[in-house]
Amino acid sequence: xxxxxxxxxxxxxxxxxxxxxxxxxxxxAGAPPSGVVTPAADSALEARTSAVASQLRCPVCQxxxxxxxxxxxxxxxxxxxxxxxxxxRSPADVQAYFVSKYGEWILLSPAPxxxxxxxxxxxxxxxxxxxxxxxxxxxRWTTAPADSATH
Numbered sequence: 543x544x545x546x547x548x549x550x551x552x553x554x555x556x557x558x559x560x561x562x563x564x565x566x567x568x569x570x571a572g573a574p575p576s577g578v579v580t581p582a583a584d585s586a587l588e589a590r591t592s593a594v595a596s597q598l599r600c601p602v603c604q605x606x607x608x609x610x611x612x613x614x615x616x617x618x619x620x621x622x623x624x625x626x627x628x629x630x631r632s633p634a635d636v637q638a639y640f641v642s643k644y645g646e647w648i649l650l651s652p653a654p655x656x657x658x659x660x661x662x663x664x665x666x667x668x669x670x671x672x673x674x675x676x677x678x679x680x681x682r683w684t685t686a687p688a689d690s691a692t693h
Contacts, residue, residue, distance in 0.1 A: 591624045
């Protein structure tokens with residue numbers, strides 16, 4: 543269905559400027575009319591779409607990005623990302639759109655602020671706590687024999 547709609551849109555874009563042009567006013571031979579996406583621009587759009595989609599979590603698969611997810615919802619979300627990038631919105635604007643709809647949960651790497659800061663700080667605190675336990679245990683093991691030898 544989407545391909546048929548896309549085909550009609552592309553056909554209308556190709557035929558529109560040529561049909562309305564008077565004699566000798568058409569586009570140069572071989573040049574695409576204005577408004578048509580060239581293959582180079584299309585591949586750049588796909589690269590930008592992939593970059594943004596790889597940063598958004600799939601609501602169905604939850605462990606995958608919408609870029610990697612095979613679900614139908616993820617495909618629809620990728621389409622929304624592509625449409626918004628085509629409309630001229632920045633990647634940050636597209637992410638902000640999805641955050642407004644799903645909350646910050648939709649981001650695979652949320653910003654380290656507020657409650658999310660705990661997620662970033664907790665591993666460091668656990669490693670430091672583990673090192674402290676090891677240092678205290680080593681001190682206890684090395685000082686215990688010295689105290690027992692004097693008694």
